[in-house]
Amino acid sequence: FDNEGSFIFYVFMKDQDFIGYYSKETDVENDINYNHLSCVMVLPLHQQKGYGTFISSFAYLLAEKISRHNSGPEFPLSPSGRAMYFSYWRTVISGIFMKITDVLCGGMLSIQDLLDLTLLRESDIHYYLENTNDFIVSYKHCEDKKGNPVNKPTHIYLNEKTLRKT
DSSP states (O other), rough: OOOOGGGGEEEEETEEEEEEEEEEHHHHHHTEEEESSSSEEEOGGGTTTTHHHHHHHHHHHHHHHHOSSSSEEEOOOOOOHHHHHHHHHHHHHHHHHHHTTOOBBBTEEHHHHHHHHHOOOOHHHHHHHHHSSSSSEEEEEOTTSSSSEEEEEEEEEEOOHHHHHH
């Protein structure tokens, strides 16, 4: 099965060194909540230097130029992809707190605020908040469509731990 015609690859170089690449599916930019990154690879020699976070940031910036729909990486995330995106999402969300401190209601952001101020997908925000302790999360207890009880994140608060990581 050969489908490289439906993907575009972005290669990252520094001077003459190959750093890594990422790929994304083409012609999906008009889909709501599309995947702007399908596969990412940073050579082991260049890992832990911020290149993964740079690549994820680039993917979001490019997605913003191509489409106004919220986007994110294709799931499931590998352990290194998860670390890369968690770092990026922490930076983005912390940056929102820093930029708009004068309009924050009680020092908190709603999930809707994040959707309005970023191009992050709601599912990615929930995944991140459920799998990290970087922010203090306020939950609403409700039921899903099948009547099962769920805790839905509604607001997040910046905490000192997050400030030290960013």
